[in-house]
Structure formats: C-alpha cells, structure tokens
Amino acid sequence: MTNKSNYEYLLSDLTKLRGVGVKTTNLLKKKRINNIFDLLWKLPKSYTDRSRSIKIKDLKIGEVQTVTVIPKKYSFPRVRNLPNKVSCSDETGEIDCIFFNSYEGYIKKILPLSKIITVSGKIGVFRNKYQLTNPKYVSEDSSLIKQKHNTYSLTEGISEKIYNKIINQIIKNLPILNEWHSKKILDKFGNIKWNEAIIELHKPENIGKYKKNFYQRLAFDEIFSTFLVNSEIRKKIKKIKKKGKIIDKIKQDKILKKLKFTLTNDQLRTLEEINNDLSSTNKMFRLLQGDVGSGKTIVSLLAAYNSVNSGFQVAFMAPTEILARQHFNFAKKLFTSQINIELISGKSEYKTKKEILKKLDNNEINIIFGTHAIFQKKVHFKNLGLIIIDEQHKFGVNQRKRLSDKGGRNCDVLLMTATPIPRTLTMTLYGDMDLSIIREKPKSRKPIKTYSKLESKIDDVIKFIKKEIKSGNQIFWVCPLIEESKKLDHSSAVKKFEYLNKFFPNQVSLLHGKTDLEDKEVILDNFLKKKFQILVSTTIIEVGIDFPNANVIIIENANKFGLSQLHQLRGRVGRGDKDSTCILMFKSNLSENAKKRINILKESTDGFYISEEDMKIRGFGDVLGFKQSGIKNFKLADPIHNSDLFLLAEKEIRRIEIDKDNISKFKPLIKLYDRADIINDIA
Ligand code: ADP
Ligand code: MG
Numbered sequence: 001m002t003n004k005s006n007y008e009y010l011l012s013d014l015t016k017l018r019g020v021g022v023k024t025t026n027l028l029k030k031k032r033i034n035n036i037f038d039l040l041w042k043l044p045k046s047y048t049d050r051s052r053s054i055k056i057k058d059l060k061i062g063e064v065q066t067v068t069v070i071p072k073k074y075s076f077p078r079v080r081n082l083p084n085k086v087s088c089s090d091e092t093g094e095i096d097c098i099f100f101n102s103y104e105g106y107i108k109k110i111l112p113l114s115k116i117i118t119v120s121g122k123i124g125v126f127r128n129k130y131q132l133t134n135p136k137y138v139s140e141d142s143s144l145i146k147q148k149h150n151t152y153s154l155t156e157g158i159s160e161k162i163y164n165k166i167i168n169q170i171i172k173n174l175p176i177l178n179e180w181h182s183k184k185i186l187d188k189f190g191n192i193k194w195n196e197a198i199i200e201l202h203k204p205e206n207i208g209k210y211k212k213n214f215y216q217r218l219a220f221d222e223i224f225s226t227f228l229v230n231s232e233i234r235k236k237i238k239k240i241k242k243k244g245k246i247i248d249k250i251k252q253d254k255i256l257k258k259l260k261f262t263l264t265n266d267q268l269r270t271l272e273e274i275n276n277d278l279s280s281t282n283k284m285f286r287l288l289q290g291d292v293g294s295g296k297t298i299v300s301l302l303a304a305y306n307s308v309n310s311g312f313q314v315a316f317m318a319p320t321e322i323l324a325r326q327h328f329n330f331a332k333k334l335f336t337s338q339i340n341i342e343l344i345s346g347k348s349e350y351k352t353k354k355e356i357l358k359k360l361d362n363n364e365i366n367i368i369f370g371t372h373a374i375f376q377k378k379v380h381f382k383n384l385g386l387i388i389i390d391e392q393h394k395f396g397v398n399q400r401k402r403l404s405d406k407g408g409r410n411c412d413v414l415l416m417t418a419t420p421i422p423r424t425l426t427m428t429l430y431g432d433m434d435l436s437i438i439r440e441k442p443k444s445r446k447p448i449k450t451y452s453k454l455e456s457k458i459d460d461v462i463k464f465i466k467k468e469i470k471s472g473n474q475i476f477w478v479c480p481l482i483e484e485s486k487k488l489d490h491s492s493a494v495k496k497f498e499y500l501n502k503f504f505p506n507q508v509s510l511l512h513g514k515t516d517l518e519d520k521e522v523i524l525d526n527f528l529k530k531k532f533q534i535l536v537s538t539t540i541i542e543v544g545i546d547f548p549n550a551n552v553i554i555i556e557n558a559n560k561f562g563l564s565q566l567h568q569l570r571g572r573v574g575r576g577d578k579d580s581t582c583i584l585m586f587k588s589n590l591s592e593n594a595k596k597r598i599n600i601l602k603e604s605t606d607g608f609y610i611s612e613e614d615m616k617i618r619g620f621g622d623v624l625g626f627k628q629s630g631i632k633n634f635k636l637a638d639p640i641h642n643s644d645l646f647l648l649a650e651k652e653i654r655r656i657e658i659d660k661d662n663i664s665k666f667k668p669l670i671k672l673y674d675r676a677d678i679i680n681d682i683a
Contacts, residue, residue, distance in 0.1 A: 230431030292571025312385020
C-alpha cells in the first residue's frame, strides 16, 4: 500500500497501478503521460449518467440507459457472422444482450444464468425486441454501474472504462500532502487542501467550474511553482560573487558625445541599472526588454565598452549573421581603434577562425560578435566579463541558465528582447532574471501609417511605390512563409522579384534563406548605400536589422503572421525621421476576427499593448509561438482568465524573497509540478 503522506507515490511509474500493464503504459507515454501525477490532469470532458435504472417496459430506444435483469438463456450459434446472444428479462419484459467477437466463456462469466445483473448501454431494437449490442457496463454489483461515468478524450487503445478505473484508483490512493502555502494564500481559496481539490477536479459535476476554489487553488499551485523555481534560479545566480567592474564614466560620456542623437530617459535609466550590476560584486543576470526600435543596441554596446575598459572581454551574440555583422559594424564605427573588435562567422575561413580563436585565448580581442558559434566548445576566452545576447526571446530558462554557467564566475549576462509580452507572462518567462524595460521610443520617431490592401489591388501599391521612390525612399517587400515548418517559400519571393523587376528595372534585389552569405552582405550593404530601392525578401529581415532610409514595408499574405510578428516586421521601417508606411496585403476579404486583429495594429505601435490584445483574441499559446519555445505548458492555469492568480503568485514570491522564507516546505510542490533539478540545491 502507498504511504499516504508521500508525494513520491505520485511520481511513480504507471505500472504501479493495478490493472495497468506495459501495453497501457506505452500508450499513455505516447501522450506524454509518464507517471501517476501526469494522469491527474487527464480530466473528464463530460459524463454519462448511468445512475438511474428503469424497468424494461419503460426503456427508450436510442438512449443510454441502465437496467437490472436476469439472464435466462444463451444462444451461441457457432456460425460465422452470427452473433452470440443472451436473452434476459425482468418482471416487465425482455431484452437481448448481443455479442460480436466475444468468447462464450467470457459471456458466461459476465452474464451467469439466473443471477441478478445490472447492464447499461445504448438501447437498440431488433425484430421488435430490445437489445444491447456489445454491452461494456455489466456487473453483479449494481453500484459499479449505477454512477456518473466520466468520458475522456480517448487515447487510442484505452477505453473510457479503463480511464475511469485507473483514475478512480489514483484518487482513492491520493497522498495527504503537508500544506505548502501560507495561511493567507490558502484563505483566498476557501482553505481547500491540495488532495481535496484534486478530488473535486475529477468530479463530473465540476467540469468547467473554473471559478471554484478547487480549480483556482490548483491553477495557483501551478503558476506559483513555476515562479518559485524561476525566483530560486535568480537568487542562486545573484549569490555568485564576482570581481566588480570599474565603470569609467568619462570614457562613456565621450562615446555618448559621438552619437548623432541623445539617449532617451529610459535608455539612460536602463544603462544605469546595467552599470550598477556590472560594478556590483554579484553576478548580473538581466534582461533588457524594449520594443522594436527603442534603441537597445546602443545601451548594450555601452555596457560592453564599459566592461572592456575595466579589463574584460565581451561576447556579443546575435540570432543571425546579418545582425551580428550590423552590430559589429556599428561598434567599429563607435569605438576607438584601441578596442579590438572581431566578428566570427560560421562561414569564416578556417584560417581566419583559427586566428580569432587564438587571439581570444590570448586576450587580444576585446569584443567578439557572432551567432551561437561564439559559444562552441573550442572557443576559449582569457577573461570573459560579459555575455550579451540579442533577440533571444525563444531561449528557455534552462538554456539561459546554462549560458550563464558557461561564462564562468566573473561573467555578467545581459539578454535583450524586442518581444514585448503581456504583463502576466513576465514572471513566467523571465522570472529568473532582473528586468530593465525601455518603454519610451526616441522622440524623432514618426508613427507608421498602416493600411490593409487586397492582393487584387496590387496596381495601387505599385503606383504608391513609384511615388515613394521618386521622393528618394526605399521599400521592403516581405513574402511570407508558406509552411509553418519554417521552410521558407523561396519561389514566392523569386516570383515577386521578377514581377517587380518589370516595373522597376535595376531597382530591385532579392534576399532569402538560400542566398549566399557573401551575396547577402553585398545586397544589404548596397541597400544601405541606396544602390537599389526595393528589397524583396522572406522574413529573414525580421530581427533587428536597421535601415534608417527604408520607410515603406509591404507584407504579403499578412494573415499568415501573428500580430506581434507583424509588429516586429513593421518595426523595420520608421527608424529614420521620415513618415513611414506599412501595407498589409491579403488574398481575400478579412473575416470579422481578422479585421479586429488588424485594427489593433493600425491603432497602435506599442508592442506591449499589441501583444496584450493579441493574447486576448488568440490565447497565449499562439502568441509568438510560445508553445514551441519550450516554455512551460500550464495544465489548468490560463494567463488570460487567471491573470489575477499570476499577479497574486508574483506578490507571494516577492514576499517570500523579502521575508527570506525557508522554501524547503515547497519541495513536494516543486518536485511534482516542476521537476526542476534546482530543487537538489535548495531543499
Ligand atoms: P532595437 O531596440 O530594436 O534593437 P536599435 O538599437 O536597433 O533598436 O535602434 C534603432 C535605431 O534607432 C538605430 O538606428 C539607432 O541608432 C537609433 N537610436 C537609438 N537610440 C536613439 C535615440 N535616443 N534617438 C534617436 N535614434 C536612436
Ligand atoms: Mg535590436
């Protein structure tokens, strides 16, 4: 028997359950149900009420009904295709139980003659007589039949009956866990205990009762455990002692004076926050969050500069080669030649690469730019003091933690993302980091006018482009992904390029995922130098690239993209001081829902607002492809409907941090819900 106060039971293998063998276990594993705890979240969809039994004379054909009968006579014809039959009756009439493909022995066992048996199922009729075909609910113990039977969305090979059986078994054996929440928190959920809540959760009459205490408590457990693990990671990283960096403000100011613009207040504030972390003797693990075009690059480059001036090396990682190169070029222009800056590219020549690796190891390079290539095993730094990672909103908590470990003791970590997320998700996604937010955009920015246009009206768009080109402007033309699978549809971009080339000979270039790296660099460089006016491309221009002179973006088949992605794409324009335009093209008229979504984009250029509204319409999993990003999948909690619980959990985490609560009482919670390795360090 199970130790009733032990949560380990819940983490044990499915074969521990009575009646569950290797076959069922394997079927469930395919559904990512690996242990008993996982089965707790297999919830009934609906139920069939078999609790009331009636007499045969009152049976209604076509309905699921329960009746108590006495089997009177077997008929086993032993002829292919003819079913076996058991004639049964009560004092009011007769009913036949019909079996296709069942052995006589089995039938005799479940329907022994002259015994009182309760059967339940959908009532049919054949030659004027009631019948039940292949009855599944048959028992001498009427109480087993006469209940509400849950229905589940079924896994192939596992019947409803089996689900009911194993889940009932688990519920009966639920351990009584010591309460992990404070009294104050528990009060908010009517003091319902965890195992009581689980029992309520599985009651058929509670299906869909999201507002009830049992549901809220369990949703809260889920959110809270995620936050708690994040908070522990953050605490752990911040405990790491390092050599504080010495910030040379005079040198920093010299760079600031070199800029063609002055930093916004938010840029200055976030730079200050980062500088404070750099100079502190605790390791920095910070996220710089700011909408597209809010000017994160310069802030991070200044942080890099300050670290170099304090004697450290800096690794600056970007998601694409193009972006890495752009940052590299910007840095080269900005900093004096005393600072050694290099770019390592996946396609760098072997000799060059070897040279760079040697120099890194000898501390002859101060700042290295590159893609993930800069974190390969063979790359050694002499004195790495700061890792900067641009546009990596898809990095999960674990990936980030590994990165932070990799840099070693003296290495600070700064991540940047232009993906604004709804408030409720901040702790979920980034709770392991300190957060600096740039909300304000540079004042010189003009709003971007956004229009939608049917593809059939492409002539209007061409006319508009002609006008823009005449006034010296440049245009992005984005062709979408056809497959979700990230296969870029080159052919659509190629076709569009050929089409536009007819109208604008020698003024169009094409860029897609298959373009050679060298060609890519040349094309982008030429675009920057205004050698041509229209850049047709797939979404590779999405992240980070900066072309101040481009002020029109056309996005084809725009309903292929999520709002946040459209917002990101649109952010490629409007970076200079001219008016900009974004034209969203559609193949057919928009549905009401699509119109609603597009209007959000037209109304606002605030990424935070857009993500918030998009999430309300589409649900959180769909926004920004969080589902693929390895972010925790909540089983009950929903960032939209339970936003109050997310905020409550955040508050409770802050309280625990301030009160320095001993968190060992949360061990079962974390073990069950998060299975984080971190628990080994904390409890
Ligand atoms: P993002 O936050 O999306 O990474 P960038 O750092 O690429 O934005 O900045 C976008 C553009 O704005 C760049 O051309 C950058 O030089 C410019 N920029 C940055 N800060 C300011 C500012 N305070 N005033 C005007 N332009 C700025
Ligand atoms: Mg950027």
